Amino acid sequence: MLKVGITGGIGSGKSTVARIFSHLGIPVYDSDQRAKDLVSSDTQLITQIKQLMGVEAYLPDGTYHRKYISEQVFKNPEKLKALNHLIHPAVRKDFEAWVNQQVDAPYVLKEAAIMNRDSGLDAIIVVHTPVKERIERVIKRDGRTEDQVKNIMENQKTEEEFISVADYVINNGNGHSILRQVLEIDKKLRSTLDQYNV
Numbered sequence: 001m002l003k004v005g006i007t008g009g010i011g012s013g014k015s016t017v018a019r020i021f022s023h024l025g026i027p028v029y030d031s032d033q034r035a036k037d038l039v040s041s042d043t044q045l046i047t048q049i050k051q052l053m054g055v056e057a058y059l060p061d062g063t064y065h066r067k068y069i070s071e072q073v074f075k076n077p078e079k080l081k082a083l084n085h086l087i088h089p090a091v092r093k094d095f096e097a098w099v100n101q102q103v104d105a106p107y108v109l110k111e112a113a114i115m116n117r118d119s120g121l122d123a124i125i126v127v128h129t130p131v132k133e134r135i136e137r138v139i140k141r142d143g144r145t146e147d148q149v150k151n152i153m154e155n156q157k158t159e160e161e162f163i164s165v166a167d168y169v170i171n172n173g174n175g176h177s178i179l180r181q182v183l184e185i186d187k188k189l190r191s192t193l194d195q196y197n198v
């Protein structure tokens with residue numbers, strides 16, 4: 001089973017592009033969403049996160065306090081690194097278990113904001129959108145302030161760094177057609193798979 005990553009900075013359009021692959025029948029693993037499920041259900045992880053971030057990391061009803069954690073980690077790279085260190089091994093394990101269930105798919109897609117050449121993926125797609133457009137789209141989508149978006153961006157790869165890990169780049173800037181680009185990549189990935197099967 002080919003494992004393909006899809007990455008890009010906040011608001012680049014990863015989820016939008018992943019949705020198109022999903023319509024083509026490709027199973028998509030949403031790391032952000034799965035991470036949020038795991039921090040709400042994995043008791044060992046919950047204990048470790050409270051130790052790292054304080055009891056305020058969870059609301060009295062047990063909900064993961066995203067707003068509080070977001071404010072803490074995106075202004076403190078060391079805290080973010082420590083949180084990643086707790087959550088990412090759990091996500092990696094969960095992803096491998098999920099992949100094993102996707103028996104009939106030609107390939108699977110892992111969507112994540114953090115991805116490197118050594119992430120254990122066979123190919124990486126980077127969704128590229130100019131920073132200015134990403135900021136405008138996230139303000140519109142989330143109601144975050146420009147400073148909040150820039151704060152998150154400072155803790156992510158730059159556009160150049162994202163592109164440096166890419167096997168395929170999808171340009172999602174204003175005026176570009178993502179459907180055509182997705183169809184081309186899907187065709188190439190399926191033909192790679194055919195070569196493996198020969």
Ligand SMILES: CC(C)(COP(=O)(O)OP(=O)(O)OC[C@H]1O[C@@H](n2cnc3c(N)ncnc32)[C@H](O)[C@@H]1O)[C@@H](O)C(=O)NCCC(=O)NCCS
Nearest residue numbers: 009010011031032035066069070084087091112113152155
């Ligand atoms: C930091 C948290 C609380 C922020 O939650 P919030 O709902 O405010 O924002 P959201 O999840 O939509 O993330 C905002 C943007 O930051 C990106 N992001 C999330 N976590 C990280 C991270 N560890 N490093 C860099 N970018 C990140 C997201 O992809 C998105 O682009 C939450 O994202 C979290 O718990 N992250 C840790 C889990 C993680 O690393 N997820 C990323 C893939 S495994």
Ligand SMILES: Nc1ncnc2c1ncn2[C@@H]1O[C@H](COP(=O)(O)OP(=O)(O)OP(=O)(O)O)[C@@H](O)[C@H]1O
Nearest residue numbers: 009010011012013014015016017137138141172173
């Ligand atoms: N080509 C486009 N033109 C205009 N708006 C777009 C385009 N692509 C995506 N958007 C919008 O921009 C916002 C960000 O897109 P999306 O949520 O797919 O990004 P993302 O990379 O998954 O973000 P995050 O990392 O925050 O999860 C969404 O509101 C989406 O509807």
